[in-house]
Every structure is written in C-alpha cells, then in structure tokens.
Amino acid sequence: MNTLTITQPDDWHLHLRTGSILKTVVVHSARQFKRAIVMPNLNPAISSITSALNYRNEILQALPKDSTFDPLMTLYLTNQTTVDDVKQVAACEFTYAFKLYPAGATTNSDAGVSDLIKIYPILEAMQQHHVPLLIHGEVTDETCDIFDRERIFIEKHLITLVKQFPELKIVLEHLTTKEAVQFVESSPANIGATITPQHLHFNRNAMLVGGIRPHYYCLPIIKREHHRLALVKAATSGNPKFFLGTDSAPHLSHLKENCCGCAGCYSAFAAIEFYTEIFEKEQALDKLEAFASFHGADFYGLARNKTTITLEKYNWQIPNSYGADDITIIPLKANESLSWKLK
Ligand code: DOR
Ligand code: ZN
Numbered sequence: 001m002n003t004l005t006i007t008q009p010d011d012w013h014l015h016l017r018t019g020s021i022l023k024t025v026v027v028h029s030a031r032q033f034k035r036a037i038v039m040p041n042l043n044p045a046i047s048s049i050t051s052a053l054n055y056r057n058e059i060l061q062a063l064p065k066d067s068t069f070d071p072l073m074t075l076y077l078t079n080q081t082t083v084d085d086v087k088q089v090a091a092c093e094f095t096y097a098f099k100l101y102p103a104g105a106t107t108n109s110d111a112g113v114s115d116l117i118k119i120y121p122i123l124e125a126m127q128q129h130h131v132p133l134l135i136h137g138e139v140t141d142e143t144c145d146i147f148d149r150e151r152i153f154i155e156k157h158l159i160t161l162v163k164q165f166p167e168l169k170i171v172l173e174h175l176t177t178k179e180a181v182q183f184v185e186s187s188p189a190n191i192g193a194t195i196t197p198q199h200l201h202f203n204r205n206a207m208l209v210g211g212i213r214p215h216y217y218c219l220p221i222i223k224r225e226h227h228r229l230a231l232v233k234a235a236t237s238g239n240p241k242f243f244l245g246t247d248s249a250p251h252l253s254h255l256k257e258n259c260c261g262c263a264g265c266y267s268a269f270a271a272i273e274f275y276t277e278i279f280e281k282e283q284a285l286d287k288l289e290a291f292a293s294f295h296g297a298d299f300y301g302l303a304r305n306k307t308t309i310t311l312e313k314y315n316w317q318i319p320n321s322y323g324a325d326d327i328t329i330i331p332l333k334a335n336e337s338l339s340w341k342l343k
Helices: 019-030 049-062 083-091 116-128 146-164 178-186 197-201 225-235 268-281 285-300
Strands: 003-007 011-014 035-038 070-076 095-100 133-135 170-172 191-195 242-244 308-317 337-342
Touching (some): 003 285, 011 242, 011 268, 019 049, 019 268, 049 070, 049 083, 083 095, 083 116, 116 146, 146 170, 146 178, 170 178, 178 191, 178 225, 191 225, 191 285, 197 225, 197 268, 225 268, 242 285, 268 308, 268 337
Parallel strands (some): 011 035, 133 170, 170 191, 191 242
Antiparallel strands (some): 003 308
16 A cells, blocks of 8 residues: 555644744644644643633644644643633633643643542532543652553552543543553543554663663653553554544753753654554554544544545655754654655
C-alpha cells in the first residue's frame, strides 16, 4: 500500500503553550488534526472559564486564516475548583473536560490537587453534569520509584475512584504500562485512554543507552520493552477504549538539554506519521482510522470528522529543529527518518 486515506484525525491530548512557541507549533497540529484537546498546564494554570476562553482566542489567532482547526479547551482541576466551575464547563460550548494533575507530578503541576478525597464533591458534580475527567495518572510520593508511579497510582487511587464514581467519564492519559492497559481493558466503557507516539515507538533504552538523550524524557517516563509491546497491542487492537493523544509537549531546547531538563517530547510536527508507521509494522493499517479518528470522538460524544487526509509511503528525514529566532524546538527522532508523509 503506497497511499492511505482516512477520516481526518483528532488529537485528544495536546500541549500548545503560548506566545512564540504556540505560533511555532500550532500550525503543525492544524495541518493534520481537525480538533485537539488542549492541556491547561500553563503558568498560571488555566483554571477558570475566562482564562480558557482567552487562551482559546490566542490559539485561534495564531492559526493561518483559512484553518478550521478547533481547539477543545480543558480546565485545570485545583484544590479551589468549585461546583459552579463544573456547571460552567458543562454549559460552555468551548470547554470539554477537567484535567487532574496530582500536585508536583509534572511540568507546571504545582497548582494540582494535593488530596483526591478533598475534591470528591467536584468529581460528583462532574459525574452529574457529564464532564469528563482527564487524569495524569502518577503518584508523587518521593519514595516511589519513577518507573512504578503509574502502576501505583492505579492501585492506590484509580481503582477506588472508578468505584466511587461509576458514571464519571475518565480518560487515563498517556498510558505507559501493561498494567494500565489491563486496567483500562477490564474497566467499564466510561473509562478510556490515550496513547502517545513516543510510548509506542520507544522503550527506555532510547533515552538511556549510549548517553542520556533528553528529548526522549517525558512523564510518565518511557518504560521497558514489554510495556511498549502491550501499548502497541492495545492501540492496534481496534478496542474503542484506546485513542490517539500525542501529549506533544514542546520545550525550548536549552531547557531540555539542561542539568535539570524538563519533561516532554515534541511530536506534533509528524504525529499521524509516527502512528501510521507503528500500525504498518503491526500489519494493522486497517485499524488506524478508528484509533486516530473515531474512538476519541465517540468517547467524548462528539461527531466524527467528515474531511479526510491522505498519507503517502515516502521516506523523509526529520529536521534537526523547528522554530526561528530565539525559538528552537528539537523534534522527536530529530535527524532520523519516517516512512510515511502527510500529502
Ligand atoms: O512529559 C510531559 N510533558 N508530561 C506531562 O505530563 C506534561 C508535559 C508538559 O507540559 O511539558
Ligand atoms: Zn500532557
């Protein structure tokens, strides 16, 4: 197969940032995706409807005039989130979910929730008003090994949460372990999950063998090969619980190539190409469209896209960097090749 046409996909987990970084990256997402769930972990966090709407306008203004890309906004769940905030999100046509970051779990998560029990009334309201909860599922306990943080979060928090709020729609974001895959598979239909390109393509050797490679460092951290294989199997299985979410998270190169480098892989420049390559290797190209373009929309209760995109089998070299002037963003797999290209 040399070309592949599928319904236009959506990205159900995306970091766009603001200012010059936003202007650099949003065009990459817009060239392939129709919609994206936009993460609210700015500094300060997007935790009110007003800030979400202002941020949405900034994103729209950064787009080319003819673009029809639709940013679906989320609010950052904090210890101060109120039931009224939940009602506003439910009523607003531009806001789609709340994002839960356990405090201290990742980039700009200081405003996150410190004790899940304290926000149970908010989760109750989200369940009642049909507002999905998007979860960064990692414990923040300093004594917990970084490679175990997702598995322990599921055991310690998520199992109880799902029982307490049986009707709440939950997306466990950026799965990284076989235990997370098993948890999602064995949960009811209101529990879904996103899977990133980096967790499908790489195991932790990519980050650590032959030297430390900071551009492969993201959170939750990339894990062992058997976890990667479980993720590939889940993504290509056709199971509607699993859908595309890049977690593309641009950082300036000097902040990643640093003695304390920040977490995040930049994949939006060729996200659909990264996924296509994995599905082809698995001989599951026939499952790509559902994973990339149907499952997420169905889970969120939104219409599927009507437009299409076409991919070509074509070997090309990923650039060394993206950006101009003082913006340098190193893409995932920089200087290496990809075997598909969006037409
Ligand atoms: O690697 C990550 N980068 N994981 C996250 O959860 C946040 C993201 C970011 O915003 O940079
Ligand atoms: Zn993210």
